[in-house]
Amino acid sequence: MLRYSTNKKSVLLALISLILFCQEASGASKRDFRGAWIQTVFQGYDKRTTEQNQSYLRSLLDNLQATGINAVIFQVRPAADSFYPSPIEPWSRHLTGCIGAAPARLWDPLQFMIDECHKRGMEIHAWLNPYRVTASANEQLPDNHLCNLFPKRFVKYCKRIYFNPALPENRQHIVGVVRDIITRYDVDGIHFDDYFYPYPSNGEEFDDEAHYRSSGTKLSKPDWRRRNVDILIESVHQTIAETKPWVRFGISPFGIWRNNTSDPEGSATSGLQNYDDLYADVPRWAAMGWIDYQIPQLYWETDHQRASYRVLCDWWADHGEGRHIYIGQDVKKTADACELPEKLRQIEEIGPERIQGNCWWYAGNLPAISAQLKEKSYSTPALVPEYLWKHVEPADKPGTPVYKDGKLQWNADDHASKWVVYRFDKASDVDVENPSAIKAVTYRPEFIPDCGGCYVITALDRANGESDHSSPVTVSLP
Template sequence: MKVKLVLLSMMLFSLLVATKAQIAPKREFRGVWMHTVFSDDYAQKSNEQIKNFLLQRLNEYQSVGMNVLIFQVRPEADAFYKSSYEPWSRFLTGKQGKAPADSFDPMTFLIDECHKRGMEFHAWLNPYRANANRKNELHPDHLYWKRKDLFVYFGNQLFFNPGIPENRTHIAKVVKDIVARYDVDAIHMDDYFYPYPIKGSSFPDQKEFVKYGLQTGEFKLYQKDDWRRNNVNLLIKELNTVIKKEKPWVKFGISPFGIYRNQCQYAEGSETNGLSNYDDLYADVKLWVKNGWIDYNIPQLYWEIGHKQADYETLIDWWSKHNFDGHLYIGQDIDRTMKAADLQHKNKNQLSKKMELVRNNPKISGNCFWSADMLVRSHALKDSLRNNYHRYKALVPVVKSLDSIPPAPVTDLRFAMMGKEPKLVWNVKKTNKELDKPTQFVVYAFERNDKIDINNPRYILDIVNKPEYVLPKTPNALCLYYVVTALDRVKNESLPSAPAMYK
């Protein structure tokens, strides 16, 4: 009898945990990475075809509950936007430096369309990579032709030399330009800092180490690795300063390689055996989080649960214990997750277990999915997100270190007729303080017998960026009552408006 009770208790506990994972939180980071490096999605298309392609993608992301697009705008010291510092990307027009027709700016287009859909736009830059393949021709105006001394070849790629201070200045100038001229919600960088090691090759920076490390007296001969880490630390710190000085509400996020350090290298490291950020890429992500230089951290945990060298469950636990209560989201590899068998149920994939591990960990507030292409192709994932994990819309988590004061509530919520289509309209309090200005609005819909509860995401009807909302063409649209809240730039939410019912 005791054995049966124990087994029953275990089954009930497992059911409770699984059910909790399926309950969608109101605040959750739901991102997708959309890369452009080596992409053939743009160069052969007209502006209108590119716009249609991007709109189809955004609609697809929105349909499965995504609320953040991380779009690669600078894949190799080039631009998917109009820049005075770097050439147009060859991945956009087919030839580096060739501008799109009619002054088309993909980043402006994407920012506007994301914000219309209640999504954030995070501009993704690769800091050091300058040419992803040395066979590719660089535009005559590329900085390389003017200052070859700033660059270094390693393997088949060209890089800004991280050890030269001038390069930090240039990268910071590029970031400042984007933040100043575009309404981005965040600047994002991934795992590419110092390049990944190449067996039998050493990164060629000895001359710079002597000049900027040894001769300054800051580092000893045996501290080259520390010097390299310091170069990246200085860049991250400077970028955060530049971003916050220009627009204090713009976030700075990093998605590092999934292993910080292995336990065999560092007593507090993870029980893994693989490449590491700290020792191989010279990226001290833990320091950046601790010092508040980045606003969110998305380690790329692309391995399977049960992986012998880098177990997903081991790593998710490690990062949650070493993120200093910062914003932590998990980078998910769609292909590997959907192909890997659940360890307990071989006929299932690992999606449900991974989502369970994320949602049951109070230190983790969401996921980011690699890649956008795989998301579009994986019907099984889309079905799971749409019908289960992302069944209800979610607001992006608030980075309270940037701002914690909500905007003023909207007033005079009312119905208006737009031809035959009824819509909701409301008034917004005017303010000159940028952080107090509402930038988006959450529309909630309730049955007449429902208690108003804006903490429950099932009542979120939509998130819009204008003080109006056209009601859906459903039979009961005029039978519901509605409440609207305002969101500021950091996604602080106001108190709800007074409810409105159609009479």
């Protein structure tokens, strides 16, 4: 069964709907996930110096901030390698041109991106590809690579190499990578994309028959493969819960779960199926509470013959399973087809109780639609939605901010992860449900005003729950 209804989940859904209804009743919702993917595979990082790469990323983030993006999904593990100094896996060839080689001027791209995203008030989610080891057919791995040390743990398929999802030691390895990242880095989320078992190609069979036969399972082979992936996802969830329970875990699956010709619960489509071809039952993971959001990749045209965006958007809106749904959008395809207004209109009609935002593939293409987004949908700032099911300590209301030497400062509560700065013309205008009053989200308890007015501060806890606002302070500027 696809659905796993429980009283607890029903209560959560009711709470989400009530909060969003109240926000809508007072005007436009100020809660909206506005994400963008920054991929690192074949993006020229290895052709630039450290300084040039840092300049490139700063410029990219500046453009995202100007558009209204509030969350960045940054690819840090493209293929069993790393865009950060890892004690577990080698430096990425996509960063330096040679797997295992450190940057000529040493830097930590992940820490750099955390600092730069948080400086701009954006969340950062570390994006990992779990099973992929090589991204192209001609890659050579060094003798000391895990794949060469333990070749039986890997499968070669369509001239590319993958971790065998059936093996417990491979799951432990991947979970260890996640644990290392969240232990050493202040990331807001961990993100896996659509690559689980590899996409089928040319009728070639993924060579895991011997492991299936020796497993002793009574499951069919497809169910056994799905169970292998289930175990990984549950293990990552458990690791996050034990290490930093506030860190989000999200998946961006291929846009079709199942066609309704395969399952009456499926969508009215006729394309490749996540469940049957990639062995990933992503809505189930949400229903089980293992993940916090799904970003289905709906990269097709509105009325695509086999995979209609319109049909799939409605389908996924009904299958959040008590967790968030953000729609994965292809910027170039949407801009080329002139479909942005229609796609956003459909999401607006569905409403924020069923779809809580969008994520844009990919960040480098976003300028093509930035002006359109800023004109309407992103005309006012927004906060990333609250994760009501996360068990965190709520942040206290900030004390009255003090304006001194051109800077607002306030007390930093231990349970606050960041703060929201609001500006109004006068104290009687204070209404923190008005998103147009948001001046900034800051990860530091300070802010430099660029105009006078009445300012109040709220604190956001680790699950994005918002505190009551501080007492107002009036700032007068020349």
